[in-house]
Amino acid sequence: MTDQTSDTTTSAPRRSLLATLEVDTRLMGMIGAFILVAVVFNILTDGRFLTPRNIFNLTIQTASVAIMATGMVFVIVTRHIDLSVGAVLAACSALMAMTQVRFLPGMGFEIGHWAIPWIAIGAGLILGSAIGAFNGWLIGYQGIPAFIVTLGGFLIWRNVGWYQTSGQTIGPLDKTFMTFGGINGTLGGPLSWGLGILAILASLLMIFRARQTKIAHGFPVKPMWAELSLAAFCTISIAGFVAILTNYSVPERVVARDPSKFGCEVAEGCTPVYGLPISVLLLVAIAIIMTIIARRTRFGRYIFATGGNPDAAELSGINTKMLTVKIFSLMGALCAISAVVASSRLANHSNDLGTLDELRVIAAAVIGGTALSGGIGTIYGAILGALIMQSLQSGMAMVGVDAPLQNIVVGAVLVFAVFIDIQYRKRTGAK
Amino acid sequence: METPLVEMRNVSIAFGGVQAVDNVSISLYAGEVVGLLGHNGAGKSTLIKMLSGAYKMDSGEILINGKKVSITSPRDARNHNIETIYQTLALADNLDAASNLFLGRELTTTLGFVDDDRMEAETRKIMSRLNPNFKKLKVPVSALSGGQRQSVAIARAVYFNAKILIMDEPTAALGVHETAMVAELIQELKNQGLGIFLISHDTREMMDLCDRVSVMKNGRMVGTERVADVTEDDILSMIILGKNPKVAA
Numbered sequence: 001m002t003d004q005t006s007d008t009t010t011s012a013p014r015r016s017l018l019a020t021l022e023v024d025t026r027l028m029g030m031i032g033a034f035i036l037v038a039v040v041f042n043i044l045t046d047g048r049f050l051t052p053r054n055i056f057n058l059t060i061q062t063a064s065v066a067i068m069a070t071g072m073v074f075v076i077v078t079r080h081i082d083l084s085v086g087a088v089l090a091a092c093s094a095l096m097a098m099t100q101v102r103f104l105p106g107m108g109f110e111i112g113h114w115a116i117p118w119i120a121i122g123a124g125l126i127l128g129s130a131i132g133a134f135n136g137w138l139i140g141y142q143g144i145p146a147f148i149v150t151l152g153g154f155l156i157w158r159n160v161g162w163y164q165t166s167g168q169t170i171g172p173l174d175k176t177f178m179t180f181g182g183i184n185g186t187l188g189g190p191l192s193w194g195l196g197i198l199a200i201l202a203s204l205l206m207i208f209r210a211r212q213t214k215i216a217h218g219f220p221v222k223p224m225w226a227e228l229s230l231a232a233f234c235t236i237s238i239a240g241f242v243a244i245l246t247n248y249s250v251p252e253r254v255v256a257r258d259p260s261k262f263g264c265e266v267a268e269g270c271t272p273v274y275g276l277p278i279s280v281l282l283l284v285a286i287a288i289i290m291t292i293i294a295r296r297t298r299f300g301r302y303i304f305a306t307g308g309n310p311d312a313a314e315l316s317g318i319n320t321k322m323l324t325v326k327i328f329s330l331m332g333a334l335c336a337i338s339a340v341v342a343s344s345r346l347a348n349h350s351n352d353l354g355t356l357d358e359l360r361v362i363a364a365a366v367i368g369g370t371a372l373s374g375g376i377g378t379i380y381g382a383i384l385g386a387l388i389m390q391s392l393q394s395g396m397a398m399v400g401v402d403a404p405l406q407n408i409v410v411g412a413v414l415v416f417a418v419f420i421d422i423q424y425r426k427r428t429g430a431k
Numbered sequence: 432m433e434t435p436l437v438e439m440r441n442v443s444i445a446f447g448g449v450q451a452v453d454n455v456s457i458s459l460y461a462g463e464v465v466g467l468l469g470h471n472g473a474g475k476s477t478l479i480k481m482l483s484g485a486y487k488m489d490s491g492e493i494l495i496n497g498k499k500v501s502i503t504s505p506r507d508a509r510n511h512n513i514e515t516i517y518q519t520l521a522l523a524d525n526l527d528a529a530s531n532l533f534l535g536r537e538l539t540t541t542l543g544f545v546d547d548d549r550m551e552a553e554t555r556k557i558m559s560r561l562n563p564n565f566k567k568l569k570v571p572v573s574a575l576s577g578g579q580r581q582s583v584a585i586a587r588a589v590y591f592n593a594k595i596l597i598m599d600e601p602t603a604a605l606g607v608h609e610t611a612m613v614a615e616l617i618q619e620l621k622n623q624g625l626g627i628f629l630i631s632h633d634t635r636e637m638m639d640l641c642d643r644v645s646v647m648k649n650g651r652m653v654g655t656e657r658v659a660d661v662t663e664d665d666i667l668s669m670i671i672l673g674k675n676p677k678v679a680a
Contacts, residue, residue, distance in 0.1 A: 213548055214548070216548075217548045217549075217551070217552050218552075219548070219551070292544075296544040296545055297543075297544060297545060298537050298539070298545060301526075301530060301534070301537060301545055302535075304523070304525060304526060305523040305526055305530070305531075305534055306523075307525065308523035308524050308525035308526055309521070309522065309523045309524060309525075311519070311521060312519075312520075312521035312522055312523050312531075312534070313523065313534070313535075314485075314505070315483075315485055315505050315515070315517065315521045316505065316521070316534040316535035317484075317504065317505040317506035317509055317535040317536075318534070318535050375523070375524070375525035376525055
C-alpha cells in the first residue's frame with residue numbers, strides 16, 4: 001500500500017530518481033511538511049524552536065497522543081472510529097493512580113515498594129483492554145455503530161474515573177512509575193548512544209536481509225547505490241536524533257539539588273545530559289510492534305482486507321466480528337499505555353487528563369494519511385501526524401499566537417492536509 | 432448409481448417475509464458442469480450462497496459424497512473443498528493480487544508471520560498458467576482491469592485444490608477473448624474431475640459449457656434437464672413461463 005508510486009513507474013523505460021530509490025513519496029511529503037513547520041517556527045522564534053531542549057520537549061509531549069494514534073489507524077482502517085480514547089485514558093489513569101497511591105499502600109505495601117508501579121500498570125492495561133473489548137463487542141456482535149458506542153463511552157469513562165477519585169487530583173505517583181513520563185525518566189548520554197548504535201546496526205541488517213530475500217526469490221532489486229543511500233539516510237537520522245537529545249544538558253541547579261542522581265559525588269564538574277526519554281523509547285517500540293502487526297501478521301492483513309472490502313473479508317472466512325473486538329481491545333490497551341505516559345509526565349492524575357485527546361488522536365491519524373473510507377493508513381504516518389500537530393501547537397505558543405487563533409490554525413491544517421492527500425491520491429492513481 | 436459429489440435436498444431460506452429459495456433440490460456429479468438459469472431474483476445466487484457458507488439455510492440438508500455436512504460459514508465450505516467465484520469477485524481492492532489470492536489462508540513463516548515473498552512467488556506461478564499477460568503483482572487490485580481482477584478471483588478458487596467450484600457470472604465483466612479463456616479453463620477443470628456450478632444469464636453460453644441445466648423461477652426449481660435433450664427454446668420457455676415443456680408434453 002505504501003509503495004504504489006514506485007511500482008506504477010516500474011514499467012516506464014526511464015525510471016525517475018525517486019522511483020529507483022523506491023522511497024515512499026508520501027512519507028517524504030510528510031517529512032517535508034514537518035521540516036517546513038520546524039524551520040518556519042525556528043525563524044519566527046529566533047532559533048528557539050530547534051534547540052535540543054525544545055526538541056526534547058516536543059518528543060515527550062507527542063508521545064501520549066502518538067501512542068494512541070497508532071491504534072486509531074487500525075480502528076479507522078476498518079471504517080470505524082473511536083471517540084472515547086481520551087475518556088478511556090482518564091479512566092485508566094484514575095485506576096492506576098488510585099492503585100499506587102491508595103489501594104496498594106492501604107493493603108500494606110509500603111510506599112516505594114518495587115511491585116507497586118507494575119501492579120498499577122497491569123491494572124490499567126486490563127481495564128483499558130476490557131473497556132475496548134466491550135466497545136468492540138457492542139460494535140462487532142451487536143451492530144451498534146462505533147460512532148454511537150464510543151460517543152457514549154466518551155461521556156461514560158472519564159466520569160467513571162472522576163467518580164472513582166471523587167474528583168480529587170491523585171498524587172504524587174510512584175517514583176518508578178514516573179520514569180515513563182519524559183523528563184523524569186531519561187537514559188543519559190552513554191546509554192542513549194549505545195541504543196542509537198544498536199538501532200543503526202539493526203536497520204542496516206534489515207536493509208541487507210530484505211535484499212537477500214528478494215534475490216533468493218528472484219525478484220528485481222534496486223541498484224546498490226540506492227540501497228546505500230537508504231542505509232546512509234537511516235544512519236544519519238538515528239544518529240542525528242540521538243545527538244540532539246544528548247545535547248540537552250541537565251540544568252546546573254537541578255544537578256546541584258541531588259548530584260548522586262546523575263552519578264556524581266559533587267555538583268562541581270558534573271555535566272550530565274538527559275538523552276533519550278523512556279516515553280519516546282516506548283513510543284518507538286510500540287511503533288515497531290504495530291508496524292509488524294500491520295504488515296507481517298494475519299491479524300494486520302485481515303484489518304486491511306476488512307477495511308478494503310468487508311464483504312470480501314467475510315466471504316474469505318475472516319471472523320470480522322471477533323476482529324472488531326480485537327482491534328478495539330488493542331486500542332484500549334494503548335490508551336492505558338498513554339495514560340501511564342501522560343499522568344507520569346505531570347507526576348499526578350487529574351480528572352481533565354487527556355481532555356480532547358480523542359480529537360488530537362483522530363486528527364493525527366488522518367493527517368498521517370489514514371483514510372476514513374477505510375483500507376488505507378500507516379503507523380509511521382500517524383506518528384508523524386501527531387508530531388506535526390504538536391509542533392504547530394507548541395510552536396504557536398512559543399511565538400505567542402493567541403489561543404483562539406491557535407485552534408483555528410490547527411483546524412485549518414487538518415482539513416488542508418486531507419485535501420492535499422486526496423489530490424495526491426488522484427495524481428498517483430491510487431485510491 | 433454413482434453418488435453425487437454434492438447434493439442439496441429440500442433447501443429453503445427466507446429473508447423477512449420473502450421466500451428466496453423454496454424447497455429446492457439439486458445435485459452435482461464429479462466432472463460435471465451444472466448450469467443455473469433464471470431471471471434476476473429467481474434465487475440462483477441465494478441457493479449457491481448457502482452452499483458456499485455465506486447464508487445459513489432455514490431448512491434442508493447438504494450432502495457431500497453422500498455424507499451429510501453442516502455448512503454455516505465460508506470457512507466450513509472451504510474445509511469441504513468448496514470454492515466460490517462471486518459475481519462481485521469479493522476482492523479487497525486495497526490489497527495486491529497475492530494478498531487477495533491467499534486471503535484467509537495466508538502462507539506463514541516458521542515464526543507465524545505472513546510470508547509475502549512466498550505468496551508472491553506462488554501467485555506468479557499460478558498466474559503464468561491462467562493469464563500469462565498478468566504482470567501487475569505489486570499494485571492494489573483496484574488498479575487492475577476487469578479481466579485481470581477476474582483472473583485473480585479465479586486463481587484464488589483454483590489454487591487451493593477445489594473439488595467443487597461455484598462460479599457466479601464468471602464472464603459477465605469480460606471481453607470476448609477472456610470469455611473464451613474462461614470457457615477453456617472450465618473444460619480443463621472439468622476434465623480434472625471437479626464438479627462445477629455455473630450461474631449465467633447467457634443461455635447460449637450455458638448450452639455450450641454445461642452438461643445439465645437447472646432453471647429457477649421465484650425461488651422454486653422449475654426443472655433440471657440434460658443439455659443434450661433440450662433445445663434453447665425449451666430452456667427459454669422454462670425461464671420465462673416457469674414450466675417444464677418436457678413434463679407438460
